[in-house]
Amino acid sequence: MSNNNHFVVIMAGGVGSRFWPVSRTNFPKQFIDILGTGKTLIQQTFERFKEICPVDNIFIVTNESYREIVKEQLSDIKNENILGEPVMRNTAPCIAYACHKIAKKNPKASIVVAPSDHLILQEENFKQIIRESIELTAENPFLITLGIVPSRPDTGYGYIQHTNKSIENTFFKVKTFTEKPDLELAKTFLTSGDFLWNAGIFVWNAPTILNAFHKYLPEMNEIFTEGKIFYNTSKETDFIKTAYMRCKNISIDYGVMEKADNVYVRPSDFGWSDLGTWASVYEVKQEKDYVGNVVIDTDKVMMYDSANCIVRTDANKLVILQGLDGYIIVESDDVLMICKKSEEQEIKQIVADVKQNYGEKYL
Amino acid sequence: MSNNNHFVVIMAGGVGSRFWPVSRTNFPKQFIDILGTGKTLIQQTFERFKEICPVDNIFIVTNESYREIVKEQLSDIKNENILGEPVMRNTAPCIAYACHKIAKKNPKASIVVAPSDHLILQEENFKQIIRESIELTAENPFLITLGIVPSRPDTGYGYIQHTNKSIENTFFKVKTFTEKPDLELAKTFLTSGDFLWNAGIFVWNAPTILNAFHKYLPEMNEIFTEGKIFYNTSKETDFIKTAYMRCKNISIDYGVMEKADNVYVRPSDFGWSDLGTWASVYEVKQEKDYVGNVVIDTDKVMMYDSANCIVRTDANKLVILQGLDGYIIVESDDVLMICKKSEEQEIKQIVADVKQNYGEKYL
Numbered sequence: 060m061s062n063n064n065h066f067v068v069i070m071a072g073g074v075g076s077r078f079w080p081v082s083r084t085n086f087p088k089q090f091i092d093i094l095g096t097g098k099t100l101i102q103q104t105f106e107r108f109k110e111i112c113p114v115d116n117i118f119i120v121t122n123e124s125y126r127e128i129v130k131e132q133l134s135d136i137k138n139e140n141i142l143g144e145p146v147m148r149n150t151a152p153c154i155a156y157a158c159h160k161i162a163k164k165n166p167k168a169s170i171v172v173a174p175s176d177h178l179i180l181q182e183e184n185f186k187q188i189i190r191e192s193i194e195l196t197a198e199n200p201f202l203i204t205l206g207i208v209p210s211r212p213d214t215g216y217g218y219i220q221h222t223n224k225s226i227e228n229t230f231f232k233v234k235t236f237t238e239k240p241d242l243e244l245a246k247t248f249l250t251s252g253d254f255l256w257n258a259g260i261f262v263w264n265a266p267t268i269l270n271a272f273h274k275y276l277p278e279m280n281e282i283f284t285e286g287k288i289f290y291n292t293s294k295e296t297d298f299i300k301t302a303y304m305r306c307k308n309i310s311i312d313y314g315v316m317e318k319a320d321n322v323y324v325r326p327s328d329f330g331w332s333d334l335g336t337w338a339s340v341y342e343v344k345q346e347k348d349y350v351g352n353v354v355i356d357t358d359k360v361m362m363y364d365s366a367n368c369i370v371r372t373d374a375n376k377l378v379i380l381q382g383l384d385g386y387i388i389v390e391s392d393d394v395l396m397i398c399k400k401s402e403e404q405e406i407k408q409i410v411a412d413v414k415q416n417y418g419e420k421y422l
Numbered sequence: 423m424s425n426n427n428h429f430v431v432i433m434a435g436g437v438g439s440r441f442w443p444v445s446r447t448n449f450p451k452q453f454i455d456i457l458g459t460g461k462t463l464i465q466q467t468f469e470r471f472k473e474i475c476p477v478d479n480i481f482i483v484t485n486e487s488y489r490e491i492v493k494e495q496l497s498d499i500k501n502e503n504i505l506g507e508p509v510m511r512n513t514a515p516c517i518a519y520a521c522h523k524i525a526k527k528n529p530k531a532s533i534v535v536a537p538s539d540h541l542i543l544q545e546e547n548f549k550q551i552i553r554e555s556i557e558l559t560a561e562n563p564f565l566i567t568l569g570i571v572p573s574r575p576d577t578g579y580g581y582i583q584h585t586n587k588s589i590e591n592t593f594f595k596v597k598t599f600t601e602k603p604d605l606e607l608a609k610t611f612l613t614s615g616d617f618l619w620n621a622g623i624f625v626w627n628a629p630t631i632l633n634a635f636h637k638y639l640p641e642m643n644e645i646f647t648e649g650k651i652f653y654n655t656s657k658e659t660d661f662i663k664t665a666y667m668r669c670k671n672i673s674i675d676y677g678v679m680e681k682a683d684n685v686y687v688r689p690s691d692f693g694w695s696d697l698g699t700w701a702s703v704y705e706v707k708q709e710k711d712y713v714g715n716v717v718i719d720t721d722k723v724m725m726y727d728s729a730n731c732i733v734r735t736d737a738n739k740l741v742i743l744q745g746l747d748g749y750i751i752v753e754s755d756d757v758l759m760i761c762k763k764s765e766e767q768e769i770k771q772i773v774a775d776v777k778q779n780y781g782e783k784y785l
Contacts, residue, residue, distance in 0.1 A: 080740075361775060363761075363768060375756060377443075377784050379772055382749075382762035390758065393738060397760065398726075399745035405726060409742055412724060421740050 065112035065193060066168045068157040071101055071121040071129065071175035072144055076410045076422070077336050080394035081371060084422045089176035090128050093340055095355035100334070101175040105133050107182055111171065111189055118142055118161070119175070120153045139291070145300045151314040152279060152306040155272050156299065159283040160290040162265040169193045170268065172261040178343055180330025188327050192262035195230060202271060203230065203262040204316060206255025206324040207331045212245035215335055217257040217312070221324050230323040236312055255326055257312070258333070267321070275318045279306055337387045338400050341369040369400065394421055428475035428556060429531045431520040434464055434484040434492065434538035435507055439773045439785070440699050443757035444734060447785045452539035453491050456703055458718035463697070464538040468496050470545055474534065474552055481505055481524070482538070483516045502654070508663045514677040515642060515669040518635050519662065522646040523653040525628040532556045533631065535624040541706055543693025551690050555625035558593060565634060566593065566625040567679060569618025569687040570694045575608035578698055580620040580675070584687050593686040599675055618689055620675070621696070630684070638681045642669055700750045701763050704732040732763065757784055
């Protein structure tokens with residue numbers, strides 16, 4: 060099934076704080092088994108793509124400081140397949156770097172780009188869609204993005220609106236990318252039927268994406284084109300250090316996808332979640348007790364008159380809850396946080412306050 | 423101020439579970455700094471009595487298994503002043519043992535008996551009342567008990583009803599001892615004005631208490647009378663082991679005080695609490711934030727939209743509370759418990775369930 064012309068880029072540079080205190084700056088979400096499945100999110104993502112292409116064709120782009128964690132968690136990855144970013148510059152430089160590097164190896168490469176920290180429940184369905192997308196882009200200069208069929212007017216996602224122009228009623232020409240909407244607008248999106256959630260999963264061939272960078276982000280493309288002689292040599296790391304400093308911080312959506320006129324979206328439904336918040340973990344977790352409590356990573360939780368809570372602590376801790384409804388209870392090492400699930404947007408402010416009060420100590 | 427004829431018996435045998443998981447079977451409440459003052463309750467009690475009598479006249483009666491903790495916490499106590507109980511037999515055997523032993527040292531001893539784990543805020547007032555009581559009992563065959571002037575219809579305490587017959591309008595002849603009342607009855611007690619809280623603090627001279635044991639608990643008195651030749655010798659411990667096995671489990675209130683006709687109560691008001699529950703700790707703790715939160719033993723608690731909580735965790739833990747009103751949040755080693763303050767009577771059942779589920783591991 061896997062093919063030597065197929066390449067996968069897994070983006071693993073995030074330092075998201077929404078799962079603090081379980082995720083920390085030096086150990087972010089993608090390296091955590093946030094659902095308590097026995098595998099971390101990046102491990103699940105990596106496994107998923109092993110059937111799409113050979114392991115040697117899978118590249119992880121991550122902050123240089125996470126290189127050792129990646130090696131530890133993905134035991135069969137080669138060091139040279141880990142692309143270390145010296146600084147965070149959002150998704151456009153990350154994708155430009157990886158695609159230029161892959162293009163040097165194989166100028167006709169088909170490339171899948173995906174985040175490392177999303178949940179996909181229906182793996183076979185997902186892989187089938189990826190294969191179809193690769194097949195289409197192998198022979199066509201399209202930028203494919205996967206759009207999730209929305210199940211609710213979620214205000215936490217960006218949306219992709221498509222036209223009726225399609226390829227075999229499967230891939231639809233994109234009309235607009237939208238920012239996160241407010242609730243009213245999100246409801247309108249759902250009613251209209253031509254809006255999909257932006258999952259940040261892309262498929263294209265090497266010439267098409269490099270051409271798009273050349274057209275819409277010419278300065279950035281110039282930088283990574285200069286590197287061609289260094290990719291896959293001992294001088295790559297030094298080159299990249301300088302290159303990243305010269306790049307502006309911009310997303311692939313904003314820098315390329317929203318501007319290009321050859322973007323197609325594949326409406327998809329494979330049990331996707333970006334696992335952006337504790338509440339989303341609560342939602343996707345199938346194992347709930349009969350009053351809706353979710354317990355992760357420990358079997359030592361005793362509940363009294365408590366419902367709709369999500370509990371995650373160190374496995375050796377005995378946790379007793381009495382009289383709590385709809386709370387997140389998270390303990391990790393030196394931090395205990397109890398927060399109403401409905402108020403979890405506060406966590407961002409909480410993390411900011413922790414930084415203000417205690418510096419980096421708990422981040 | 424202190425006097426060689428004065429003796430103090432501090433009862434420290436309790437294994438109460440109401441402060442679980444901070445108090446454990448192998449480290450009960452009296453050995454804990456439950457209020458976060460810098461001193462454990464038994465240390466505070468010991469300090470309080472140092473002005474009443476010489477340190478060598480203060481005896482701690484405790485379970486033999488707590489001997490090392492007592493030595494550690496009360497550095498200037500002699501090993502021979504720690505009376506180790508081989509088994510728990512309630513307060514009557516404990517007091518019989520201590521008073522018989524003291525009587526052998528000093529047949530005319532004045533003896534104060536007090537629990538080790540109560541709070542007394544007004545120390546000078548307390549000591550003054552103790553001195554007056556010692557003075558009265560030095561020359562009179564009275565059994566004195568201190569009765570706390572009640573400030574609310576508490577259903578957690580026993581009550582002492584007194585008559586109008588008094589000694590200088592200060593010590594009143596006791597009419598009855600009552601069990602913990604229900605709320606209606608407690609309100610009636612408060613209205614009547616002649617009911618006081620039973621604090622379990624006693625003052626008497628040696629002949630009077632031994633005479634009372636002889637009269638009301640003759641079998642138990644016989645057992646400890648047999649020991650006279652062994653007290654304060656190397657054979658005391660072995661004797662006590664056997665003696666305790668022969669004693670019935672009975673309180674001094676039930677066995678002696680309720681039956682004797684020479685009991686006087688001293689109405690007292692010295693900022694007393696038996697610190698029986700987390701809610702009582704919450705009540706007596708003066709330092710509350712402006713929305714009524716109490717934090718013990720750590721300064722690393724951040725509160726958001728939270729009020730009327732009591733938090734006690736290991737000092738090195740950062741605790742974040744969001745959206746909690748009126749909760750007890752306690753963490754100690756391997757246990758985290760969150761419980762509504764208004765439902766803290768549940769803790770007894772919780773501890774029973776923990777024992778059922780996990781055996782002694784967390785107790």
